[in-house]
Amino acid sequence: MTTSARPGWSPWRTVVAFGLVSLCADMVYEGMRAVAGPFLGELGASALTVGIVTGAGEAVALVLRLATGPWADRSGRHWRLTVVGYAMTAVCVPLLAVAPALGAAGVGVAATLILLERAGKAVRSPAKSALLARMATSTGRGRGFAVHKAMDQVGAFAGPLLLAGTAAVTGLLWPGLALLAIPGAVCLLLLAQLRRRVPAVAEPDPEEADGPRAGAAGPPGLARRTLGADLPREFHLFSLAAALATAGLMTFGVISFRFVQDGLVTLAAVPLVYALAMAVEAVAALATGDLFDRYGGRVLLLVPPVVAAVPPLVFGPTLAAVLGGVVLWGVATGVLDSTVKAYVAGLVPAGRRATAYGVFAAVQGLGALAGGVLAGALATGRPVLLALVVGALQVASFGLLARLTLRRPAAA
Numbered sequence: 001m002t003t004s005a006r007p008g009w010s011p012w013r014t015v016v017a018f019g020l021v022s023l024c025a026d027m028v029y030e031g032m033r034a035v036a037g038p039f040l041g042e043l044g045a046s047a048l049t050v051g052i053v054t055g056a057g058e059a060v061a062l063v064l065r066l067a068t069g070p071w072a073d074r075s076g077r078h079w080r081l082t083v084v085g086y087a088m089t090a091v092c093v094p095l096l097a098v099a100p101a102l103g104a105a106g107v108g109v110a111a112t113l114i115l116l117e118r119a120g121k122a123v124r125s126p127a128k129s130a131l132l133a134r135m136a137t138s139t140g141r142g143r144g145f146a147v148h149k150a151m152d153q154v155g156a157f158a159g160p161l162l163l164a165g166t167a168a169v170t171g172l173l174w175p176g177l178a179l180l181a182i183p184g185a186v187c188l189l190l191l192a193q194l195r196r197r198v199p200a201v202a203e204p205d206p207e208e209a210d211g212p213r214a215g216a217a218g219p220p221g222l223a224r225r226t227l228g229a230d231l232p233r234e235f236h237l238f239s240l241a242a243a244l245a246t247a248g249l250m251t252f253g254v255i256s257f258r259f260v261q262d263g264l265v266t267l268a269a270v271p272l273v274y275a276l277a278m279a280v281e282a283v284a285a286l287a288t289g290d291l292f293d294r295y296g297g298r299v300l301l302l303v304p305p306v307v308a309a310v311p312p313l314v315f316g317p318t319l320a321a322v323l324g325g326v327v328l329w330g331v332a333t334g335v336l337d338s339t340v341k342a343y344v345a346g347l348v349p350a351g352r353r354a355t356a357y358g359v360f361a362a363v364q365g366l367g368a369l370a371g372g373v374l375a376g377a378l379a380t381g382r383p384v385l386l387a388l389v390v391g392a393l394q395v396a397s398f399g400l401l402a403r404l405t406l407r408r409p410a411a412a
Helices: 011-042 047-063 065-075 078-135 141-170 174-179 181-195 222-226 233-248 252-261 267-295 297-314 319-336 339-345 350-378 383-405
Strands: none
Touching (some): 078 350, 233 319, 233 339, 252 297, 252 319, 252 350, 267 339
16 A cells, blocks of 8 residues: 655654554553463463463464565555554453353353454554554664554553552452453554554665665565565574574463462452563663664674573562563563564565564464463473473574674664
């Protein structure tokens, strides 16, 4: 779709507008994610079921981008996909409020809605990231993605607080989920206004003439178009490194299920702990985004050591250890959801960015699914083995990142 921007909207204003949309959307889905583990547990799910559902949810949110990214590049319908994806989130999360009334079917319905919400994330994300990468060319991509991430983390902080407040007042989680319909509606209203103001991504970026090019031509057909066979080898190695880091970074659903089960945190306080992680994510994204624009991709070498330190802490015997682990979890999550996107934008041509973001997210999704199952199976009873496996994954991730980032700094 080729829509011209109206006068007066600078790149920074557009980045901030995207941030406001994401702020409202994050209130909705991060509010849900903050309580997904305990909520499923209340409905009768086991630790393994929570691990599978939350891990599969993250996999759906990432792997489906393998299709939606190329679709956005081929059709140019970046905005249509963005709107549909946000609408899926705005509808599915409030509907979770009906699950407790469904008896034995509640777990199945809740799991389905969680997966559909994550599918909405997959529908919108590659197209939105391609739009944002275009807008952040003048702002510095590290800073542009970081500011956007920091703004949506305001929503990610506010959503869990809303859930915590309603849980404290009512003793239940479903009323807070129902209230998330309000920020969902605001998100869609803001998006309708923003849709008319943002330029298309069809034109080449200013740096495209001198920027990185796709690699040698790959096999024709579906593999070339969808699997990114023509994208540079460095891009695929970077995707693998990020997937290894993601596999070690278990979902918050598993973490919260465990510390509630151990009696370290009350059910009503779970959203507060998640809000802490979201605040840390915002700070980490801003800090590493600025460092990325200054020093390049080598700042990403911080991620594997941070991820490796999370399991021993979040499964520790004291509240202080758990909170320390949650802080590190927030740091790693913030970097893996913002600064890595700036690095990807510097590895591929502008016309292939939505595809690249889809492929990158799909590889991450496989890591998320493996990590969710791994954590769900080992978190209860074998946390030491889990920590050792995560540590081994991070050694491999660090080796790949060092090979890539120390040799070739990313373009800002």
